[in-house]
Amino acid sequence: MQILKQAIAGTLESSDLMVKVAPSADDALEVIVHSEVIKQFGAQIRKVVDDTLRQLDVRAGSIVIEDKGALDCVIRARVQTAVLRAADASQPNWEKLS
Amino acid sequence: MKLRRSMLFLPGANAAMLSTAFVYKPDSIMFDLEDAVSLREKDAARLLVFHALQNPAYRDIETVVRINPLNTPFGLDDLEAVVRAGVDVVRLPKTDSAEDVWQLEKEVERIERAGGREVGSTRLMAAIESASGVVNALSIAKASPRLIGIALAGFDYVMDMQTERGDGTELFYARCAVLHAARAAGIDAFDVVYSDVNDEEGFLREVELIKRLGFNGKSLINPRQIELLHNAYAPTEEEVEYAGRVIAAAEAAERDGLGVIALNGKMIDAPIVNHARRTLQRAQASGTRQ
The missing domain is CATH 3.20.20.60 (Phosphoenolpyruvate-binding domains)
Structure with a gap:
């Protein structure tokens, strides 16, 4: 899935996260994770984000995460929403989103 | 149910x-x-x-x-x-x-x-x-x-x-x-x-x-x-106690092969037994009414 434009999903409220997605200038995939619980859960958050991007076949783009203690299922939903918005994909492939 | x-x-x-x-x-x-x-x-x-x-x-x-x-x-x-x-x-x-x-x-x-x-x-x-x-x-x-x-x-x-x-x-x-x-x-x-x-x-x-x-x-x-x-929605203790007796009477009647259920001389029919089951279910879910 190709990141065509900037997009945002989520909020900065507790138990949520904000995901900012933008096209990459050099066709690289860059993921930055900020979290209040980075010490305890940083690796797990990063894994969920990477898995979700892989499922969506995102190979290039800038992905910035501001996590406020979200559950894995919320992280998946917010990353998918931001990517689908950035890719102008109005009809998601549900089998790829599980 | x-x-x-x-x-x-x-x-x-x-x-x-x-x-x-x-x-x-x-x-x-x-x-x-x-x-x-x-x-x-x-x-x-x-x-x-x-x-x-x-x-x-x-x-x-x-x-x-x-x-x-x-x-x-x-x-x-x-x-x-x-x-x-x-x-x-x-x-x-x-x-x-x-x-x-x-x-x-x-x-x-x-x-x-x-x-x-x-x-x-x-x-x-x-x-x-x-x-x-x-x-x-x-x-x-x-x-x-x-x-x-x-x-x-x-x-x-x-x-x-x-x-x-x-x-x-x-x-x-x-x-x-x-x-x-x-x-x-x-x-x-x-x-x-x-x-x-x-x-x-x-x-x-x-x-x-x-x-x-x-x-x-x-x-x-x-x-x-x-x-x-x-x-x-929780039943009172009296309602639970009565429902328990209704179910016990129904089970006894079934055990004895009786078509008619009686409790304290009164006939009990299927809707009353069903109501008693619902009463016990509500009591089991959240106790008796406070």
């Missing part, structure tokens, strides 16, 4: 509430993709609910999703997401006729087949929100074997009737019509939300009324209302 006293509404776009609501233990949780979600967040809410439904924390609670009507740009996408995610019950808003239920049923079956889910595993409920819906309540309630219940939704209904919420007089006919339709069809009936969460006295007055009418339960908008509702 699934107990459905409390159906807690949760805005589908609220990540924090979706992450914690299971701790309140309502009988059913209803994720809302319709009125509680702004137009620009419909896609985000759909994905949040899609994943929340697959969260193991919700495995032991009946999950319901209120989708957008199928004649909006969002309804079919909502349905696609929640059926594939394994929702227990789809709640159709603004149901005016049996045709609305048939259309929903057709789409649910298509998605079940495409998504590899067992055909018939997704149950339905219809929300009645208009004069037409109330008049057609019986045909709606009988429209599909997938229906677990019908619900009266008060706000849109009173608007359609050109009145407003008051002491309940404005809902009198609709409550009775919806309830009779549900009972005639053998499914559950749910009452409207009580929106003033700070008015416990008014809430309990309304609960007492709908309980006496015979509603299975009520839609709720605040977790604080769950315990109040469950307590109001």
Whole structure:
């Protein structure tokens, strides 16, 4: 899935996260994770984000995460929403989103 | 016999509430993709609910999703997401006729087949929100074997009737019509939300009324209302003690091969035994009334 434009999903409220997605200038995939619980859960958050991007076949783009203690299922939903918005994909492939 | 006293509404776009609501233990949780979600967040809410439904924390609670009507740009996408995610019950808003239920049923079956889910595993409920819906309540309630219940939704209904919420007089006919339709069809009936969460006295007055009418339960908008509702629906110690004796008498009659059940010289018939079972089920779920 190709990141065509900037997009945002989520909020900065507790138990949520904000995901900012933008096209990459050099066709690289860059993921930055900020979290209040980075010490305890940083690796797990990063894994969920990477898995979700892989499922969506995102190979290039800038992905910035501001996590406020979200559950894995919320992280998946917010990353998918931001990517689908950035890719102008109005009809998601549900089998790829599980 | 699934107990459905409390159906807690949760805005589908609220990540924090979706992450914690299971701790309140309502009988059913209803994720809302319709009125509680702004137009620009419909896609985000759909994905949040899609994943929340697959969260193991919700495995032991009946999950319901209120989708957008199928004649909006969002309804079919909502349905696609929640059926594939394994929702227990789809709640159709603004149901005016049996045709609305048939259309929903057709789409649910298509998605079940495409998504590899067992055909018939997704149950339905219809929300009645208009004069037409109330008049057609019986045909709606009988429209599909997938229906677990019908619900009266008060706000849109009173608007359609050109009145407003008051002491309940404005809902009198609709409550009775919806309830009779549900009972005639053998499914559950749910009452409207009580929106003033700070008015416990008014809430309990309304609960007492709908309980006496015979509603299975009520839609709720605040977790604080769950315990109040469950307590109001809980039987008294005397009722539990009597129900226990009814069940014991029924079991003894069956053991002895007797067609007639007697308790203290009075004949007990099947509806009384069923009522006793419901009483014990409510007591088991939340004890006796405090």
